[in-house]
Amino acid sequence: MSAAQALVPLKDLVQAKTRLAGLLRPSERRALAQAMVQDVLSVLSAHPEVGPVTLLSDDPGADLLAAKYGCNCLAERELGASGLNALLEEAVTRLAPGPGQPVLVLHGDLPLLGRDDITAVLALQRHRGGLVIGCDREGTGTNLLAFEAGCAVPFRFGPDSCARHLAAAVTAGVTARVLQRPGIALDIDGPSDMAVLLEALDGGETGETAALLWGTGLGARLALALETLAPGAHGRTRQC
Numbered sequence: 001m002s003a004a005q006a007l008v009p010l011k012d013l014v015q016a017k018t019r020l021a022g023l024l025r026p027s028e029r030r031a032l033a034q035a036m037v038q039d040v041l042s043v044l045s046a047h048p049e050v051g052p053v054t055l056l057s058d059d060p061g062a063d064l065l066a067a068k069y070g071c072n073c074l075a076e077r078e079l080g081a082s083g084l085n086a087l088l089e090e091a092v093t094r095l096a097p098g099p100g101q102p103v104l105v106l107h108g109d110l111p112l113l114g115r116d117d118i119t120a121v122l123a124l125q126r127h128r129g130g131l132v133i134g135c136d137r138e139g140t141g142t143n144l145l146a147f148e149a150g151c152a153v154p155f156r157f158g159p160d161s162c163a164r165h166l167a168a169a170v171t172a173g174v175t176a177r178v179l180q181r182p183g184i185a186l187d188i189d190g191p192s193d194m195a196v197l198l199e200a201l202d203g204g205e206t207g208e209t210a211a212l213l214w215g216t217g218l219g220a221r222l223a224l225a226l227e228t229l230a231p232g233a234h235g236r237t238r239q240c
Contacts, residue, residue: 001049001126003049003051004101005051005052005095006051006052007053007054007091008037008041008107009056009084009087009088010037011057011059013033013034013061016030017032017109019189020032020189020190022191023225023226024222034061034208035111035207035208035211035212036108036209037065038069039110039111041068041071041108042208045071046115049122050122053069053071054066057076058075058076074094089154099150101148102148103146104118104121104122104145105146105155110187111207112183112186112197112200117183120179121144121146121179122146124177128177130169131145131147131165131177132145132146134146134181135184137180140161140162141161141187142161142162143187145165152172153169153174182200186200197209198219198226201219
């Protein structure tokens with residue numbers, strides 16, 4: 001059984017999490033984005049069924065970040081493509097997974113991701129085949145995809161991506177299954193996501209995100225700020 005290749009796209013951290021601008025300063029948003037992707041890379045790099053792991057990013061610190069977890073780094077600018085979907089298509093081609101080898105593509109802002117989540121995804125993909133779609137909390141966005149090398153389903157990240165990935169699978173004649181797990185479903189974009197994250201973390205967890213929130217007092221300040229927001233101000237706007 002061959003290990004799964006994993007690909008994690010990461011935006012420039014300087015521009016990360018702009019929809020949290022009302023809660024966090026630019027340096028804090030960058031620190032949060034970096035902590036979350038570190039947690040994702042840590043889970044992937046330590047998983048016995050995953051390897052190699054590749055970070056896809058043009059961020060100036062991406063090489064060092066990837067090296068810290070024994071991962072590869074692939075620069076977007078080397079791929080000659082623009083837009084997330086086209087970049088991912090080129091990146092998977094560049095990775096050249098072997099016949100039948102599983103491939104994981106997942107966002108870097110999944111702070112609750114755990115080893116069991118990856119195990120469950122790979123077990124489902126290997127047992128049933130086809131495409132596994134790890135959806136977000138609302139069931140509309142896609143936070144993770146798992147498929148075998150050579151899968152004919154194109155990437156459809158963007159608005160309503162879960163439904164669009166399902167439709168693309170039907171068109172390609174590929175069986176697709178949607179999987180929703182707490183560790184995969186919570187991606188951090190707006191205030192409502194931060195509220196869920198703070199509620200999920202009770203201060204006893206390990207990891208870079210927990211250390212940032214509870215080791216610096218940032219979590220307590222965020223909790224207070226979220227309590228003062230007017231009803232409905234936690235609206236989620238991410239389309240992934």
